[in-house]
Amino acid sequence: MALPRCSSPARCTRPGRVVFGIRPENICLAAPxxxxxxxxxxxxxxxxxxxxxxxxxxxxxISMRMDPARARPLA
Incomplete structure (x- = not known):
């Protein structure tokens, strides 16, 4: 994944790999x-x-957090 260059050298102290996380509540089913x-x-x-x-x-x-009523058809 390409990331934009850092606009502030003070915030870019370590070059290299970036690890990011996605919270389960931020993942959802796509509409048909x-x-x-x-x-x-x-x-x-x-x-x-x-x-x-x-x-x-x-x-x-990874995990996705859902309302139990919406998750039933997935099982």
């Missing part, structure tokens, strides 16, 4: 016909008010 990325569902974990759906994406296991 909308652009998106495919990731197979591996596990659905119901946790009361939320459900975590575990996906395989690019060789990594």
């Amino acid at each position: 016909g909308a652009p998106g990325l495919a990731a197979p569902v591996r596990l659905r974990e119901t946790l009361g008010a939320d459900t975590l759906v575990w996906l395989d994406f690019g060789g990594q296991r």
Whole structure:
């Protein structure tokens, strides 16, 4: 992924790789016909008010937080 050059040298003290995270609540299902990325569902974990759906994406296991009523069809 290409990143823009740093505008402030004081903020760019270590060149090299960048690691970033995505929170489970920031991942969602795409609407039918909308652009998106495919990731197979591996596990659905119901946790009361939320459900975590575990996906395989690019060789990594990631989680998506969903309302339990919307997650049921994924199992």
